[in-house]
Amino acid sequence: EALDKLFPGLGDSPMGETLTIPETARGTSPLVSIGSWPFGSARATAADEDRQLLFYGMGGVVRTLDISDPANPTVVTDDLHTGGLVQELCYDGANQHLLVAAGRGGLEIWDVANPAAPTRLSVTEVIYAGVEAPAVDVDLSDGIAYVAADFGLVHIFDISNPAAPVDLGITGVPDCKHVVIHEPYLYATGHDFGRFEILGPGDIRHLSQESNIAINASVGEVVGARAYVVKNGDILILDLTSAFFPVIGSYSLSGYSFTDLQAQGLDLYAGDAGDGFLVLNLSSPTSPSMIGSYAASGARTVQIVGVRAYTTWAQSADIVDISDPTLPSQIGENIAPASSAYDAEAQDGLVYVADSSKGFFVLDASDPASPFAIGNTTIPGLPLDVTIDGSYAFVASQFEGLQVVDVSDPTNPVVVGSHATPDYARGVDVVGNLAYVADLTGGLLIYDVTDPTDPIEIGSLGLPQGADRVTVENGIAYCATGSDGLRIVDVSDPTLPALLGGLGSTDFTVDSALHGDYLLQANFGGGMRVVDVSNPTHPLQVATFDPPGIIAWGISVHGDIAFLSSASNELFALDVSDPTNPVLLDSRETVGDAFQSFPDGGRTFVADGSAGVAIYQYLQPASTDEGDPVSIGASGVVLRMEGHAALFQLPQRETTLGIYDARGRSVLRESGQQTVRFDPGRSGVYFWKASGDSDGTQTGRVVIVR
Structure with a gap:
């Protein structure tokens, strides 16, 4: 009954009858994501040089740009929405797949063969010691993805079938922030800096006495027998020919705090979040010399592809000509629509x-x-x-x-x-x-x-x-x-x-x-x-609600439902019909920092920090008593199972069907008089909602078992 108070009628069938769904489970109503404007700080890029495309992560979205005219990059699509904040991108040009390290959203793989219509192939949670670890970086070699997972070390996934990645195991260093592959080695940077030998696809070992312990670096790059890592904004130089990779040199410059490194030949491009990037020549490996610089508002990340550098900072992605590394010059930019939605x-x-x-x-x-x-x-x-x-x-x-x-x-x-x-x-x-x-x-x-x-x-x-x-x-x-x-x-x-x-x-x-x-x-x-x-x-x-780990930031009320937003990336819905005894109805992990929420017209709008604005609706699943599939009313939806797929028969042109995963993310949306086949390719619980112009709303959930 408490759930009915949220948005009345949302769980009602057109004729007031009960929906019976095969292979479903009874449960509480889900707080469902129905849309978002997920733009935030620019953070990562990946380029397809052959097709002249730039993939550009900002908050909870990856923008695809046509850079055939680099002075005037044009937006191809903003429809690649991720389940977590984009941390890093890796492009698989052979298969035209984009790998996204999406923080708490895990590893996502997208088919971008049609850049205007990206398709999500899979989402893989990164689990360490039973806890979800954030995917903060990813690199790829021979169909194997290596994911830096912060406290979760490095996770290795076989993605030869991108729709169903297989977890091959864990290696790496504690608090791993960055991975880079230089065959036949994987280098991992974090609490330690380690080198790992790749013996074959997914077969990896940590070479004896080959790591620098407790270096606490954030990013690393390898050129020849030297590794260059960033620690506290400075560049440290490690000798890879000696045990434990000792520090044999460093580079710093007043006013610069380096955040990213990428090498091309003997040139090292060192990005700074507030001051563009420097070009350092490594002819003398232990004594880098600055040969060029690019002055900009910032270059938090730097990617080098041919004679171009692609950089990001909080506000934009820049395209920089580096054909002459002594004179880098901007040739184009694309501005991020938003950065941090606070209210x-x-x-x-x-x-x-x-x-x-x-x-x-x-x-x-x-x-x-x-x-x-x-x-x-x-x-x-x-x-x-x-x-x-x-x-x-x-x-x-x-x-x-x-x-x-x-x-x-x-x-x-x-x-x-x-x-x-x-x-x-x-x-x-x-x-x-x-x-x-x-x-x-x-x-x-x-x-x-x-x-x-x-x-x-x-x-x-x-x-x-x-x-x-x-x-x-x-x-x-x-x-x-x-x-x-x-x-x-x-x-x-x-x-x-x-x-x-x-x-x-x-x-x-x-x-x-x-x-x-x-x-x-x-x-x-x-x-x-x-x-x-x-x-x-x-x-x-008279009462409190204080779950572990919450960082409450905003509170709003709709009827007898309170929405509590937490900067620890959660939105809570509570029944406060008896204010002395608030009852949790549901919670939802948000993509960004949920600072504030505002309920209006049966929906809740969340200012989601670096993930822009998220829109949620509270869906009350209909009854799920077992029995044969039935329709509701004269023109209701008919649902039946066929193998591993759910078939939804939509009765009329005005019917719209939305399907959402267990995190509340929209995974399918179809309209019109048709039979919709839903086969997500993996087991899971999915929620659905069907609505028409005049026949009310049906909701439910279906369990797919493969």
């Missing part, structure tokens, strides 16, 4: 996004499966919170205070007003013609925004620990005040705000949401707490 608010099919690096975006999410940006503008400072009121967006921008954006034309948002705050503006709420701003040192600030182009400060109240977020209702402001927990302020006279009460916290309180006489608070180190504020002068904590 989002949805209204009437539009999503308004505060991006702490790239400003303010407006997304069209009328089709939640395919949201797209229709407008954006630069906002001074670091936008951290957004509230929509009428035709205006009110943005709290760190360092630059309150910013007012005219969104009457969502394709052309314009900053029309602003007012500085004492320090870090972090939260904003608007009631009537008043804007309430939470400032990290200024506390609570109140502005008259009758004229949005000219906000006027009319009142303020200093708070010892400042304020992170504020929510206002019935003349009372509830301030999340970090280590001070909660401060409740009487703002019935906005010119003279007065402290009513408060409640300390052993954790760091960062956000609040009202639910009747109760305030739900997100605590950075302690999940969610529920506070009875029926007497605002004496608030009382």
